[in-house]
Amino acid sequence: MASNAPPANVNIAGLSREIYKGLPTTLCAGCGHNSITNHLIKALYDYGVQPHLLAKMSGIGCSSKTPAYFVERAHGFNGVHGRMPSIATGAKLANRELMILGISGDGDTASIGLGQYCHLIRRNLDCTYIVEDNGCYGLTKGQFSATADLGSVLKKGQKNEFEMIDVCGLAIELGATFVARSFSGDGKQLVPLLEAAFAHRGTAVLDVISPCVTFNDHEGSTKSYAYVKEHDVALQSPDFIRTGAEIVVDYEPGTVQDIELEDGSHILLRKIDREYDATDRIGALRTVHETRDRGELVTGLLYVNTHATDLVARERLVQTPLARLGEDDLRISRDDWAKLMALA
């Protein structure tokens, strides 16, 4: 094992951490999204993602700007507001070898993009879908979004009168195969969850609470740093074990849930809530509802199903990416053509 280990300054793909960085951020200093970007850089580096196979997809909004701030070498697509899922779906169908990483926000996902979000999950497109969730619209100066909690207060005092849309609860309801919630300030939890999401074959949703320091980080906001830290109830403490690596941790029986992911890697969930089973869909839904009713912000791997069929498999696509097929693969023969014309 040790003799095969890569040199200390490069990852399993033989690349340095520098390769995973991007342009300097143009978001506000202290923005939660910048922390998420840094955790993403670590996770992409640790997982050993090949930059040329990474497709960074986003919609519109502060969150959707962030794909420019990591893995500069990769192709990126900053699409239209709320429509990233459809672009991601087309890209994956065209080239099944791409690793689709979608970055969205709470407005982009839960308001203008709610329809596409639902249908992305329904189709189980193999992708990682991150909601950088701050409960407000940053670029248009702080209006509420649909994930803002009932009763949460804006900077200028307006109170949110509407029920929130819980993107995790909704995802589980719709049959999502990987649903996690985390906090931009908790890299220890988020990085292993991200790597597990990369490893999962299907739609992996990560709702990452990411405070907006400029418009939604004050007293009365339920998406502020202080509020999140105070109400965060973690289900587990996760570890990601890459494919082929040895699981060396010792643990008492019943204290860890070990889930093997589709690429042979594992996520070890050291249970904080002893009773929680991340493969129990109904239990996950119940937990999402009960914790919300108690005013808690539940984080961790809420639900995972490693036995579902993803879209590429369901469409039975050939191994060669469709994008690389040429005339000989795609046109019918002259004989078949002649028969077709005779029949018509």
Next chain:
Amino acid sequence: MIARATNDLTIRVATVNGSGSQSSNLVLTNAIFRLGIPVAPKNVFPSNIEGLPTWFDVRLSPQGYQCRSREVDILVALNATTWHNDVPGVKPGGVIVHEASYPLSGPTKRDDVTYYAVPFAELVKAHVEQGAMRKYLVNMIYVGVLTELLGIDIALVEDAMRAQFRGKAAAVVSNMDAVRAGVEYARTHLEKRDGYRLEPMTGKTDGLMFMDGNRAAALGALMGGCTVAAWYPITPSSSLCESFIQLCERYRVDPQTNQRKFAVIQAEDELAAIGMVFGATWAGARAMTSTSGPGLSLMAEFAGLGYFAELPGVIFDVQRAGPSTGLPTRTMQADLAFVHTLSHGDTKHIVLLPGTVRESYEFSMAAFDLADRFQTPVFVLSDLDLGMNLWLTPPLEYPERGFDRGKVLSAEDLDRVGSWGRYRDVDRDGIAYRTLPGTPHVNAGFFTRGSGHDEDARYTESPEVWQRTLDRLARKYETARAAVPAPVVEQAGHAVAILAFGTTHHAVVEARASLRENGIETDYLRVRALPLSPEIAAFIGRHERVYVVEQNRDGQLFGILRAELPTHLIARLRSVRHYNGVPIDASAVADPILAAEQTPAVIAE
């Protein structure tokens, strides 16, 4: 009063939607075709699955005219609810074959037509066993009655029946029994009192076959290398994607592995459908969606992204009558102006305008090449008349040229060129080079966005760069002017000309002949794409008066011409418009031109 005609007449069959009349209508059409008579069927149907009235016109024309005819020679009346309206629509001297129980009184009692009463309901009871098939077979009885009245060889009907129910021997037998019941009834109970006859013809239909434009467009997508299709069902475009699915399942599934060389996604809406198209083309596949007016409205947002971020994509718009939901099952050419600049901001799209089934196929295939070459959405505008009706067409030709994938840099190319930028206009034609995600090269990546970007695809708000980008896109559009299908011109130095596009063509062909009979010779130019070819201005410059004929209220092509032409040419244009949702006929073209030419002083516009 008796009208006399041989092989030159229109038969209208009035039935109830969902009664299975489509099979009978097609058998009749194909039997007539087997006589060698050029025939043009047109389905005028309701937005409904069962119960509302539907009409099927079969036009027989020795000259091969394929447009609708306004005149009905023979009415087959099998719908009691439209009986009162259908009868007055028959031309004087015409024929009405009707269910015997329909009353003849008031508007339905005419003394200038020949009536043939047939007890269809009784006949079907006597000849077809009680069951689900009975309501369908009643329509086959009318085929038998017409077979006898018009003198069609029943062997040709049987031949057409076998083609209709290919591989279903039992259906052929039961349907032919119904036809024979009709023949038998007509022979024993009806005395031929009208002047319509059919005679076999030669040389007019040799080598032709029936196909609808949507099927032809699907064949173009198949042979054009489309691998990803995303769509949302909408009349009248649904059969385009459905044909594509059928063709792909037949020809693009590996029989050993069951793996597919295509993906078709029925999207949640048209927003998602076109989004999937651009995602797929961005990643290097050829992709399309098909839709109609309401879907197109939803696609406006993505059309702008495709134009500005320079993404290939093929969008078929099978036009129906709008605005809004409009008339989903009726035809118009009223999306032209909207599609031309679809999106907010300064936008101009490439639009292909097929007028025939063959062009539906060829332009479909060409659209994928143009989309890749120009890295932009390409719209193919047909209409319900072309897309959903059957037309006589020569067989479609196997493509002799390979795909044109346009300016795509591979890893080897990147090694060779050294520095590159996604939006640099290296060749001065407005078209930049792109790379595909997945290209194994450290310099391959770039950032695609609908926001302001510079030549190296970096975000910028620079006024100079913004204007430069808009100018380059305009330059690219100019380059496309010479690459899109050229107009078709028929000219002999006449002072008067007609200009049209799409299915209006077929009415113009007949209108020109009828104008000639009235002493007005015309030249003709058919526009086949936007941007407009420079040939069009030259053509207008050679004529004193040019009638722009189109199927919309506002004269949309007329408007585009006025915006682009030099002022001295604009005064030569006249606008002729037809917009009732029914396919345009020759008199809708000829009558206004005749009136204007005979009294030139009162021409407006």
